[in-house]
Amino acid sequence: MLLEVDGLSTAYQGLLAIQGVSLGVAEGEIVVVAGANGAGKSTLLKSIAGLERPCDGAVRFDGARLDGLPGHRITARGVAYVPENKRLFPRLSVADNLRLGSYLHRSKADREAPLERVFALFPRLKERLPQRAGTLSGGEQQMLAIGRALMTRPRLLMLDEPSQGIMPKLVDEIFSAVTVIRDAGVTVLLVEQRLAESLAIADRAYVLQTGRVILSGPAAQVRDDPEVRRAYLGI
C-alpha cells in the first residue's frame, strides 16, 4: 500500500471527530471516502496532511511514518492536499499561485515541468494567468487548487469535495480530470458527498459514519450495497 492509515483518531476539544479509522490506498488507485456531513471525512484528510494532529493511530506513506510531521514536510514527501475551501492565495495572480506550487522544486532546472500537464488538464487556467486568484469562479478556483497541488509533484493527491460549490457542467470536467491525473501515475484519495459520480471513477470506497468506517470494498460492491443505495444514492 502506498498510503496506510491505521487506527487513526482525531479529536477537537475532547470530541472525537474520527475514531480508529483504518484504510489503505494502493499505488495507482482512485479511492473514495464517502459519508454524510460531519462524518469526519475532512478531518481524516487534514489528519493525513498534517493540518490536524491525530491523538492516536498511525499514517504511513511509502512505508515511512507521516503522523507527527509538520504539514510542509508531508507535502515534501509527495502528499498533496486540496482542502474543501481550496486555500488559494487570493490576492496573488493565478501564475504566482502555480509558481508557489513548485516552490519545493525551485532549484531544479525543470521546475515548471508539470505546468504543461496542468494546462492540458485545465486549459482555461492558461487564459487566466495574470488574474488574481480571488477573482476566479468557483470552478476555476478548484482547477487552480488542483493545478497548484500538481505542481508540488505529488505521488498521492488528496481532494476534499472538489465538486462543491461549482456549476454542474464543471463537475464532470473535474471528475474526468481526476481520472486523467490517475492515468498519469498519481494516486488519488477523494472525499466526496456526490457518491454516484465518485463511485463511477473510483476503484475502491470507504463509507464513514460518525467518525468510523462502516463499510468498505470495491466501488461496484459499495454501489450495490442496499444500505448505501438507500442512504446515499436515494434509490
Added chain:
Amino acid sequence: MTMQALVQVLASGLLTGLIYGLVAVGLSLIFGLMDVVNFAHGEFLMLAMYATFGLVFVSGLDPIVLMPLVAALMFVLGGTIYFGVVRFAMRAKANQGMVQIFATFGLAILLQGVAQYLFTPDYRSLQGSWLGGKTLDLGGVYLPWPQVFGALVSLAAFGGLFLLMTRTDFGRALEATREDQGAVALVGIDRNRIFALGWGLGAALVGLAGAVLTVFYYIHPGVGGAFALIAYVTVALGGFGSVFGALAAGLIVGLVEAATAVVLPPSMKSVGVYALYLLVVLVRPQGLFGRL
C-alpha cells in the same frame, strides 16, 4: 520666505523622510507578515547603532563600509528573536495578542537595560566618518552629506526590497504567508522559516538605518524611543503592513516635520507630525495604503 529657503526645507524634509521610511519599513514588514507589532523595534535600531559604534572602534573602518556587516548581524539577531521569543509568544492558547505585546515590550525593556549596563547611559557620537561634517552645495541649497547618503541608502534598500518581493521565490513565499499562513504548508513552505526570515529582514533594514544614523546622531541606550515613536506614526500613516506605504508615509512625515520647524519653534517640530497622525486615525484609520 525665499524660493531658495523653501527648496531647502523641502529637500531636508525629503532626506529625513527617506531615513524615517527606512527606520519604519521593518516594523511594517513584520506586522504585515504575521500581525505582530514589534515593540522592540526602536531597540533594534539602538543595538544597530551600538554595533556600528563598536565595530568602528574595533576595526577602525568607516561606518559606511561596515554597514553591510551591521545589517547582516541584525538579520541574525532578528531571526534569533523570532525563534527564541516570538515563536513561543505566538503559541499562547489564550490572549495571544496581549502575550505578543508583552513579549516584545518586555524584550524592549530588557535590551535597553542590557545596553545601559554594558555601554552606560552616556551619550556617544562617532567621529571620523569621511562623510561627517561635509555638506553638499546645490546652488545655494546646502544638504549635509550624511543625510544625503542615508537617503540614498534608503532608496537603494527600498529598491532592493521591491525586487526581492516581486522577483524572487522568497518574496512570493512571503506574500503567500501574509495572505494565508496556514495554507503555505500545502505547497511545502515552512511558515516558521518564512517568519524567521521576515524578522531577519525587518531587523536588517532597521540595522541599515542604525548604521547610517551613527554618522550624524548621538548614540545612547534610549535612542530607539524617539525613532520608534516616529516609526509607529509612519507605519500607521502608511497603513500597517504596507511596505511601500512606509516609504510614502516616511516622506510625508519628514516633510511635515520640516515644515512645522519653519512655522513653530524647532523644539516643537513633532507637533505637526502627531497632528497629522491624529487626523489620519480619525479620517482613514487603515492608513493611506493599508487594508484592514
